[in-house]
Amino acid sequence: MEVQEAFRSVRPCRAFLPRPVPDDALRRVIDAARLASTGSDQQPWRFIVVHDEERKRKVAQAVPRGAFLNLAPVILVALGLEEAAPALVGGYMMSYPLEVAAAIQNLTLAAAAEQLGTCWCTDFKEGKLRELFQLPEGVRVVGVLPLGYPDPASLTNGPAPGRMGFSEIVAFENFSW
Numbered sequence: 321m322e323v324q325e326a327f328r329s330v331r332p333c334r335a336f337l338p339r340p341v342p343d344d345a346l347r348r349v350i351d352a353a354r355l356a357s358t359g360s361d362q363q364p365w366r367f368i369v370v371h372d373e374e375r376k377r378k379v380a381q382a383v384p385r386g387a388f389l390n391l392a393p394v395i396l397v398a399l400g401l402e403e404a405a406p407a408l409v410g411g412y413m414m415s416y417p418l419e420v421a422a423a424i425q426n427l428t429l430a431a432a433a434e435q436l437g438t439c440w441c442t443d444f445k446e447g448k449l450r451e452l453f454q455l456p457e458g459v460r461v462v463g464v465l466p467l468g469y470p471d472p473a474s475l476t477n478g479p480a481p482g483r484m485g486f487s488e489i490v491a492f493e494n495f496s497w
């Protein structure tokens with residue numbers, strides 16, 4: 321899929337076919353995340369791949385309104401390592417969520433190139449996931465992402481209707497809104 325086309329067509333997917341995700345496709349999707357750039361090349365990310373039905377159910381239970389996660393054959397849990405990215409953005413903001421976000425965007429577009437769909441969910445109860453995966457201190461959950469072949473009956477691919485226009489979000493030379 322051409323990049324500009326992907327920006328305009330890839331939408332979150334919340335309904336999946338029961339078809340498994342081939343290992344090589346899964347690998348390419350996560351590889352795309354791994355290739356994102358990070359400050360000082362710190363790569364403060366880790367990804368847990370969940371195939372097991374019982375564990376998927378537990379992950380879905382940690383996400384309010386996340387029942388659809390269970391429909392996907394795979395759930396990815398994107399983690400950020402606080403201590404690996406102590407650099408502050410502009411002196412005030414931890415950088416690791418930004419870096420994991422860049423990886424997730426790569427992952428989302430790579431999934432589309434494999435005809436797979438995903439949806440970055442942040443509406444999770446972190447404590448439940450910390451317990452389930454026994455996460456050590458300093459390792460934070462940044463996203464829960466179902467991955468699978470979209471159910472064509474619920475496909476919403478196409479330009480996102482709600483996006484603000486170019487002139488609404490861009491100013492030249494000054495903050496002039």
Ligand SMILES: Cc1cc2nc3c(=O)[nH]c(=O)nc-3n(C[C@H](O)[C@H](O)[C@H](O)COP(=O)(O)O)c2cc1C
Binds near residue numbers: 331439443444480482
């Ligand atoms: C950082 C982030 C967090 C999101 N969290 C959730 C979520 O917890 N649950 C969910 O169903 N969708 C989630 N989404 C998807 C958004 O709800 C979706 O992109 C937004 O409603 C716009 O829809 P559209 O991209 O189809 O236009 C998230 C997207 C982003 C980028």
